[in-house]
Amino acid sequence: MSSAVGSSLRAQPRPSGLAWVQAHAWTAGLWAAMLAWSTSVFLVVRARFLDFSLARYDLGNMVQAVWSTAHGRPLEVTNGFTGEQMVRLGSHVDPILALLAPLWIVAPTPLLLAAVQIAAVAAGVLPLFWLARRRLRSETAAGLIALAYLVYPWTAWTAADAFHPVTLAIPLLLFCVWFLDTDRLGPFAVCAVLAASTGELVGVTIGALGIWYALARRRRRAGFAIAALGIGWSCTALLVVVPAFSGASSVFYGAYDDVGGSPWGVVATAVTEPSALARAATEPRDLLYLGFLAAPLAGAFLLAPGLAAVASPQLAANLLAGGVTGANNPHSHYVAGILPFLFASIAVGLGRLAPDGRLRGAVLVLALALSSAIAGPWPGAVGGKPSWDDRPTPAELSARRDALELVPPRAAVAATNGLGSHLSARRYLSSVPVVGDADWLVVDSSDPWVPRAYGGAFDTRAFQAFLDRIERSPTWRKVFDERGVLVYRRSDR
8 A cells, every 4th residue: 555655656747847937936026026126226326336426425434334343343433524433323323234244344345235235125025925915815916016116116216325224124124014914923023123223213113013013913912012112222222322322412303403303302392383293294395205105106005004104103204304305305215114114005905905906906006116117216217317317427437546546445534425435444534524634635526515414415615615725735735636536645644
């Protein structure tokens, strides 16, 4: 009998590679789409970097923090406003950067950070597909939603906006939703801790996710515990960590001066003068921002309003941050705490429709997202002119590269913003007009961008005053002057 069974089993043909692919067609297709998408976005980012379109703010800041960690000074950076050394945790609490130090040792290039960010955003396809497949009971509908995530214009834009640690929260938050939806609290906790380490406000988002879990999944004890821990982490980051490393409260509070000047000030304003918050959050640019986020998805996330509401803390922070350039711009990394819940709520919300409606809804979302894909981040995109449309000439590029070659690898440098990302793998890097203890100045006279407390601005007058002062100073000797690129060396040392 056993011999007959063994013969029967041996007689059954093994599944061929083609049969496996057919059985896992959507999985294989999505992996191929992730690879193609990641490669395309990376090529765009690489071209931007080589054209000096990626600057010290923000790519260079992250490179310096990772480089310093790899060289035994955890998360140390040069304060762009003062020229003093500080630990990055005094401005943003994103210790996940330290985890990139081992990778930097293997591949010491700023493009490493860009590649990690792009691959991480692409990986968000996986938990979204699993969540949608579970809720929609259809691999086809789930696959269409996952593809919509990739072609949604702001997914690509935030991946190309290299590099911001909070962008790594996108896939981590999608994994958090997936694990909570399947009641796996252990893996959720790992992803939640990693997500919280990407930025000081992510804890509030995790707290909101905990409230959703308590109410939608009826897991009140676990859900409210998650909420308390998430919000507690953000409070600790803002009230303890930032002051401990900066000696003061967060510099970014100033962005909210019109509505309270701090998180608790905003809460107080919400109680005493809610109309002030309403006015601040409904200015024309804010409404346009909301339209840009919602239109490519047909507003389908509203089918699961509870889960979509998890994005509210980050959305409110963006709409009320009147002093932060780009906070209400979908091209920027500020969408990182919003985007995961738009798609997760679509996956959950479409599952509430009849089977035919689920597939039609998925097709509609993909079609609209695909039709909006022309918004970028490709050169010539219509969703806002990319900064790399005005490409430097070959002669200008050659002058910039020649200037950088003159600077010793470990020398203390002050540089203009666009050149800064190429000089950031060192201990001391100031941003002009701040010089600090620099021994070298590398200046692109066509780049008058100067740092501000929470952002920066093109200030031609201040920049020209700086150049005039350097030209008159006996401390600095000009060693290079070509195509508007200037290199000075300190002569008193």
